[in-house]
Amino acid sequence: MIQSSPNAVTSMAEQILAGDARALARAATAIENRKPEAEELLKELFPHTGRATVIGITGAPGAGKSSLVDQFIRELRSEQKQVGVIAVDPTSPYTGGAILGDRVRMLSHHADPGVFIRSMATRGWLGGLAGATTDLTVLLDAAGKEVVLVETVGVGQDEVDIARLADVTVVVLVPGMGDDVQAIKAGIMEIADVFVINKSDQPGADRLQREIKAMQSLSTRADGWVPPIVHTVATEGQGTSQALAAVRSFLDFASGKQRAVANWNMRLREMLRDRLLERFSGLDFEQAARDIAARRTDPYTTIDAWIRQILD
Numbered sequence: 001m002i003q004s005s006p007n008a009v010t011s012m013a014e015q016i017l018a019g020d021a022r023a024l025a026r027a028a029t030a031i032e033n034r035k036p037e038a039e040e041l042l043k044e045l046f047p048h049t050g051r052a053t054v055i056g057i058t059g060a061p062g063a064g065k066s067s068l069v070d071q072f073i074r075e076l077r078s079e080q081k082q083v084g085v086i087a088v089d090p091t092s093p094y095t096g097g098a099i100l101g102d103r104v105r106m107l108s109h110h111a112d113p114g115v116f117i118r119s120m121a122t123r124g125w126l127g128g129l130a131g132a133t134t135d136l137t138v139l140l141d142a143a144g145k146e147v148v149l150v151e152t153v154g155v156g157q158d159e160v161d162i163a164r165l166a167d168v169t170v171v172v173l174v175p176g177m178g179d180d181v182q183a184i185k186a187g188i189m190e191i192a193d194v195f196v197i198n199k200s201d202q203p204g205a206d207r208l209q210r211e212i213k214a215m216q217s218l219s220t221r222a223d224g225w226v227p228p229i230v231h232t233v234a235t236e237g238q239g240t241s242q243a244l245a246a247v248r249s250f251l252d253f254a255s256g257k258q259r260a261v262a263n264w265n266m267r268l269r270e271m272l273r274d275r276l277l278e279r280f281s282g283l284d285f286e287q288a289a290r291d292i293a294a295r296r297t298d299p300y301t302t303i304d305a306w307i308r309q310i311l312d
Contacts, residue, residue: 009037013044016143021116024143028118031135034278042135045142050260052084052141055247056166058152058191063172064198065151067234068243075244076147077114084140084148085117086133116145134165134267163191164266167259168250170194170243173212175204189215192227193250196243200231225253279310 015023030038055072057065069085076083118136133150140148152162163169171192195212197205209229216226228246232239283306291297 006040009040009044012041013142016041016045016139017048019144021113024116024139025118027139028136031139032120032132034132038135042138046138049138049141052137052145052148053168053251054137054148054150054166056150056152056162056169057172058162058169059172059196060174063174064232064234065172068170068172068196068198068232068240069149069151071234071237071240072149072244073115074237075241077112081114081146082144083115084137084143084145085115086136086140086148086150087117087119088133088151088153116140116143134271137165161270164263164270167263168193168247168254170196170247172196172198173208174199175202175208189219193225193254194243194246195227195229196232196239197229198232198234200239201233205231223254225250276310280306 012023012027016027027038027041030041057069057072059065066087069087073083073085120133120136137148137150150162150166169191171194173195175197197208197212199205209231212229220226228249230239230243230246232243234240288297288302292299292302
């Protein structure tokens with residue numbers, strides 16, 4: 001646990017900047033648990049950020065996201081890159097913590113000091129990301145991680161939140177998982193910077209590629225980028241180098257500063273919404289919902305009253 005005194009926070013920040021893995025783990029826990037001292041720590045660390053590349057990996061459950069992340073780690077470590085991994089896991093119904101399936105799959109990297117892997121529980125957070133994921137990417141950036149891989153929980157169309165966080169978003173699809181075109185229409189098409197067709201040794205991979213290309217032909221992105229489609233068999237390491245090369249192609253194409261401004265524009269809105277909900281935590285949402293459902297009041301009057309309450 002981080003001590004709340006200014007000196008203790010400064011000391012913790014210095015340890016993290018010096019590469020202390022234990023300090024990094026303690027800070028990550030404080031951030032995920034929304035400890036007040038965690039925000040002070042992030043304020044101290046923020047001037048040391050801005051160097052990490054955040055790669056979002058999203059897609060349906062069972063698509064092989066963790067296997068792809070595992071291979072990306074291998075590729076990046078072979079280049080001597082410092083790597084951070086945030087695996088956003090489902091919340092355990094018993095403990096409220098993360099079900100550590102993703103970390104189990106990445107155990108081969110646990111002894112590597114150049115890799116820091118953190119599993120986070122969604123705790124009911126929609127969009128495939130835990131509420132503290134943005135803060136944790138800031139932490140890993142400050143700790144010197146050159147690449148931060150964020151793997152979402154895999155909840156379908158709500159995963160568009162990853163686009164607000166990542167510098168580049170990789171959408172992982174597999175052949176034969178239901179109506180592929182509908183999955184693409186559900187919002188995935190708009191957020192993908194790179195498409196990966198994993199398990200491409202299975203029947204239907206070519207058909208899925210044709211469907212993606214057909215969807216791409218119907219609309220163009222504002223930036224003019226056409227997301228490449230890469231075939232992989234991540235469990236065998238096949239095609240993963242090409243997938244990482246496609247990620248880098250997009251990063252070379254996109255304006256780093258312009259992309260950062262756009263991402264922070266979206267992140268600030270999410271952070272403000274999150275902070276406001278925390279400020280309103282004492283409100284009785286349940287009773288207000290009953291009153292509105294019974295038509296004793298309306299939602300507009302209720303919201304206006306709450307806003308006046310927080311501003312007074």
